[in-house]
Amino acid sequence: MTSLAQTPWRNFIDGEWYEGASAEHILVTNPATGQPVAQVARAMPQDVDRAVGAARAAFERRAMLALSPAERGRLMFDIARELRAMTEEIAELECLDNGKTLANGRNEVALTARYLEYYGGLADKLEGRQIPLGDGVVDYTVHMPFGVSAQIVPWNGPLPVGARSVCCALITGNTVVLKSPEDSPLSLIKFAQACERAGVPRGAFNLICGYGHDTGAALAAHAGVDHIVFTGSLETGKRVLRAAAERVVPCVMELGGKSAAIVYTDADVPQAAARVARGIFTHAGQICSAASRVLVQRAVHDPFVEALVREARARRVGPGAEGADMGPLISARQLDKVEDLCRVGVAEGARLACGGERVADVAGHFMLPTVFHGVTPDMCIAREEFFGPVVVVLPFDTPEQAIALANGTDYGLAAGVFTRDLKQALWTADRLVAGQVYVNDWWVGGVETPFGGTKRSGYGREKGQEALLGYVQTKNIGIRL
Numbered sequence: 001m002t003s004l005a006q007t008p009w010r011n012f013i014d015g016e017w018y019e020g021a022s023a024e025h026i027l028v029t030n031p032a033t034g035q036p037v038a039q040v041a042r043a044m045p046q047d048v049d050r051a052v053g054a055a056r057a058a059f060e061r062r063a064m065l066a067l068s069p070a071e072r073g074r075l076m077f078d079i080a081r082e083l084r085a086m087t088e089e090i091a092e093l094e095c096l097d098n099g100k101t102l103a104n105g106r107n108e109v110a111l112t113a114r115y116l117e118y119y120g121g122l123a124d125k126l127e128g129r130q131i132p133l134g135d136g137v138v139d140y141t142v143h144m145p146f147g148v149s150a151q152i153v154p155w156n157g158p159l160p161v162g163a164r165s166v167c168c169a170l171i172t173g174n175t176v177v178l179k180s181p182e183d184s185p186l187s188l189i190k191f192a193q194a195c196e197r198a199g200v201p202r203g204a205f206n207l208i209c210g211y212g213h214d215t216g217a218a219l220a221a222h223a224g225v226d227h228i229v230f231t232g233s234l235e236t237g238k239r240v241l242r243a244a245a246e247r248v249v250p251c252v253m254e255l256g257g258k259s260a261a262i263v264y265t266d267a268d269v270p271q272a273a274a275r276v277a278r279g280i281f282t283h284a285g286q287i288c289s290a291a292s293r294v295l296v297q298r299a300v301h302d303p304f305v306e307a308l309v310r311e312a313r314a315r316r317v318g319p320g321a322e323g324a325d326m327g328p329l330i331s332a333r334q335l336d337k338v339e340d341l342c343r344v345g346v347a348e349g350a351r352l353a354c355g356g357e358r359v360a361d362v363a364g365h366f367m368l369p370t371v372f373h374g375v376t377p378d379m380c381i382a383r384e385e386f387f388g389p390v391v392v393v394l395p396f397d398t399p400e401q402a403i404a405l406a407n408g409t410d411y412g413l414a415a416g417v418f419t420r421d422l423k424q425a426l427w428t429a430d431r432l433v434a435g436q437v438y439v440n441d442w443w444v445g446g447v448e449t450p451f452g453g454t455k456r457s458g459y460g461r462e463k464g465q466e467a468l469l470g471y472v473q474t475k476n477i478g479i480r481l
């Protein structure tokens with residue numbers, strides 16, 4: 001175990017670093033080597049009580065609301081500054097517990113700081129309305145916080161995904177209990193340190209690290225929770241929603257995806273292949289909005305598949321810390337799942353253009369970049385989320401068929417269109433059922449652009465100004481003069 005093992009990685013509750021009621025630990029391993037890297041204090045349901053209690057007390061004493069909106073905004077800038085000062089350290093941790101490349105780890109810090117600054121700048125701009133009711137009456141609306149916001153994040157991007165929800169909640173006056181993912185909890189502990197150093201009021205932000213089945217479930221069902229933000233798989237999302245329904249707690253749900261890129265015959269085929277490859281092979285495909293399906297118009301199908309295979313083969317797979325282009329999957333369990341689903345694809349009759357199996361004879365959880373073609377929409381591999389570096393290619397003839405295929409899954413997170421014809425692009429974008437549509441690239445957008453799902457990919461929006469509306473409720477105040 002590295003020197004990280006000596007670091008006490010603890011829960012952050014009520015402004016204190018805390019071991020947890022059970023004194024048990026979660027062993028965190030490096031997905032690139034399979035070796036342990038750190039032990040994190042394991043939060044149990046009793047610790048959920050403690051964290052929710054601290055957040056509740058902070059909300060009752062108006063820990064965030066007592067600050068002016070401008071002061072709350074400045075606090076976000078201060079957290080961003082503290083975080084940026086730890087860039088190299090956090091980037092290294094992202095390689096160690098998450099399997100990211102160093103460049104990706106650095107980007108995650110820069111992105112998180114951007115979220116904090118973006119929402120810090122918006123803290124004093126969330127305005128209510130004055131509603132005219134005639135003589136003798138004044139009526140206006142205010143945005144009220146919910147109270148204690150429980151937030152649960154997955155392992156693939158814990159820092160930006162966690163921090164963006166935390167800052168939306170804090171600037172709108174809520175307090176937070178965040179459960180970090182058990183597989184990759186380290187960067188969020190650094191985020192808690194940044195919050196502590198920046199002077200976030202005691203109890204306003206609490207971080208616990210525990211497993212989902214006990215601690216996550218206890219948090220989602222806790223009587224002291226007023227609002228839930230869940231990012232993770234569809235199946236876990238449904239469990240969280242059942243718990244929330246019992247207490248009629250509002251939720252923001254960011255779930256899975258099987259997002260389709262549509263490539264028309266007039267597209268720049270090599271460029272489309274390069275951009276789809278980035279959309280699926282970044283972080284080994286462990287991104288909810290990955291470009292995991294490609295629908296290609298028949299005339300350019302074969303050249304597109306060839307170009308995509310060239311892109312896949314050009315990627316160096318290995319430990320992010322050693323400068324590889326594509327790192328490992330998070331765990332042996334995830335690698336087994338992705339490889340098994342590839343076997344199902346072969347058994348279903350799909351053709352493997354490249355990959356389809358793990359990198360042999362290495363200790364880490366590395367999967368080869370994989371391209372399937374000859375795929376039909378009824379196959380499991382065309383419908384189920386791999387959450388790995390696997391893309392399936394399906395041919396189509398008419399734009400109407402492309403739309404039917406793209407919209408023909410349970411999910412509806414992202415979609416893309418590649419064409420030189422603007423009219424075709426807009427016609428297609430109008431008909432795609434997805435929370436975001438990219439034209440001639442993948443991931444066109446930024447912290448400023450609303451992000452979220454349709455259908456089983458969830459509801460509510462993160463990112464952009466729109467996200468703030470998911471953290472407040474409107475109160476109308478009518479005054480008879």
Ligand code: NAD
Nearest residue numbers: 153154155181212213216217232233236254255256257288
């Ligand atoms: P997961 O659902 O297994 O776990 C997500 C989180 O939920 C973890 O912190 C886990 O500990 C917790 N959890 C597990 N069981 C729980 C329970 N019963 N009650 C409460 N919490 C529980 O998901 P994962 O495998 O870690 O992440 C991958 C999934 O996340 C994929 O489906 C991916 O598409 C999705 N995702 C979505 C977005 C988005 O913004 N839409 C972003 C990233 C990941």
